[in-house]
Amino acid sequence: MRIRIPTPLRSYTAQSAYADADGATVGELLADLERRHPGIRFRMVDEQNQLRKHMKIFLNDEAVRDLATPVGPADEITIMQALSGG
Amino acid sequence: MADTPVLLVGTRKGAWILTGDAERRSWSAEGPVFLGHVVQHLVADPRDPSTMLMASMTGHLGPTVFRSVDAGATWTEARKPPQFHHGDRLGRSLQRVFWLTPGHAAEPGRWYAGGTPQALFVSDDAGDTWEPVSGWNDHPLWEKWSMWPEDQTPDGSMLHSVIVDPRDASHLYIGLSSGGVFESVDAGRDWKPVNRGVAVAFLPDAEPEFGHDPHCVRMHPQQPDRLYQQNHCGIYRIDRPADRWERIGDNMPPEVGDIGFPIELHPRDPATAWVFPMDGTDVWPRTSPDGRPAVFVTHDAGESWSRSDRGLPSAAWFTVKRQAMTTDDADPVGVYFGTTSGEVWGSVNEGEQWSPIVQHLPEVYSVEFTRV
Numbered sequence: 001m002r003i004r005i006p007t008p009l010r011s012y013t014a015q016s017a018y019a020d021a022d023g024a025t026v027g028e029l030l031a032d033l034e035r036r037h038p039g040i041r042f043r044m045v046d047e048q049n050q051l052r053k054h055m056k057i058f059l060n061d062e063a064v065r066d067l068a069t070p071v072g073p074a075d076e077i078t079i080m081q082a083l084s085g086g
Numbered sequence: 087m088a089d090t091p092v093l094l095v096g097t098r099k100g101a102w103i104l105t106g107d108a109e110r111r112s113w114s115a116e117g118p119v120f121l122g123h124v125v126q127h128l129v130a131d132p133r134d135p136s137t138m139l140m141a142s143m144t145g146h147l148g149p150t151v152f153r154s155v156d157a158g159a160t161w162t163e164a165r166k167p168p169q170f171h172h173g174d175r176l177g178r179s180l181q182r183v184f185w186l187t188p189g190h191a192a193e194p195g196r197w198y199a200g201g202t203p204q205a206l207f208v209s210d211d212a213g214d215t216w217e218p219v220s221g222w223n224d225h226p227l228w229e230k231w232s233m234w235p236e237d238q239t240p241d242g243s244m245l246h247s248v249i250v251d252p253r254d255a256s257h258l259y260i261g262l263s264s265g266g267v268f269e270s271v272d273a274g275r276d277w278k279p280v281n282r283g284v285a286v287a288f289l290p291d292a293e294p295e296f297g298h299d300p301h302c303v304r305m306h307p308q309q310p311d312r313l314y315q316q317n318h319c320g321i322y323r324i325d326r327p328a329d330r331w332e333r334i335g336d337n338m339p340p341e342v343g344d345i346g347f348p349i350e351l352h353p354r355d356p357a358t359a360w361v362f363p364m365d366g367t368d369v370w371p372r373t374s375p376d377g378r379p380a381v382f383v384t385h386d387a388g389e390s391w392s393r394s395d396r397g398l399p400s401a402a403w404f405t406v407k408r409q410a411m412t413t414d415d416a417d418p419v420g421v422y423f424g425t426t427s428g429e430v431w432g433s434v435n436e437g438e439q440w441s442p443i444v445q446h447l448p449e450v451y452s453v454e455f456t457r458v
Binding site: 008009017038039042043045046047048049050052054055081082 | 143145146147148150163165167170171172173174177178179180284
């Protein structure tokens, strides 16, 4: 599955806007993403498996925060960052 | 031999590395490193100055540590940054790495990190992988001492001023802002508060055992029984084994007061220390008192203080954060500070005269000296 990567995380994907990962849930996708791009998951997900406050993951058009959310082969995953900072 | 003076500057928007000439009068700035990243602390390892660690995060991404083993030329992320265990008993997750301290000279590769929430982490491989210090993070009184889960300061409670006694690697101090100063004599397995004599104007109890707000604590490297503290409520000194701090800030000019963030020590003279006072009156503007920035120095362990502002602007409203003041190893000692307005100032003569080193950076969070 192809995942869209936001600019703050592209240092982990050799500046690529997309990365491939496999899994049946959002959490499994992120775990596989971590295997392929070490370090990327902890910047998005804390040590208690909670998506960090300013990170957003869209499953197609729907924002999801539960890492157990199932995903299918036809789904599109987009990782985004919320508007924050200054 | 490493002899080129270098200032490591962490800012709210990245890091800069300032390289000086032999006289420390001309400096060139290299950066930004990690533009846009919040760099709370950038520290070189005195046991191996080519190793540098950077405490970093961004507005969106989680906290991490970047490492350089070539004096800042290249950086890689820690393979396992500081973090609590999954399934932590309180469900804690690290929000920020705030402070970095190299370990004892006899423990090469050991580093300590303090964070938000007020947890302590240790690395034994020069910052590549980190583990929680259970003796502190899971101490039976940790929730009380750190007033978990309330944030005690506007930017979040933080653990700072991790101090390793040069005589004994198992003798540690830490500062909690807020919470107080705590000491361990068994390498972090157990801790006790060391706060007697310190004012705490924001709590009903005039002399609680803990709950104080040390902003910066320093141990004199050649007289390690002597510690200085710039607190939210004054400037203090203690000479162990005494257990009561003396408010040496009472000797500051009353119109200036003794509130501030940093305190820095002369590397050889235990009686000399520098502070950068800020306005702690009214609504706590945290700016230079009366808009007149100045360093104050004591040469008699706090019995008296003198103003040091030659070269500084006569009117300005910046202040200096707790990690943003440092000294070098030269004779006379160089003193340096970075401001909330993005300037780094230096003095090559112990504060007799100040000169701007670099201007127009983002808000400076930390300034540390090394030689490469």
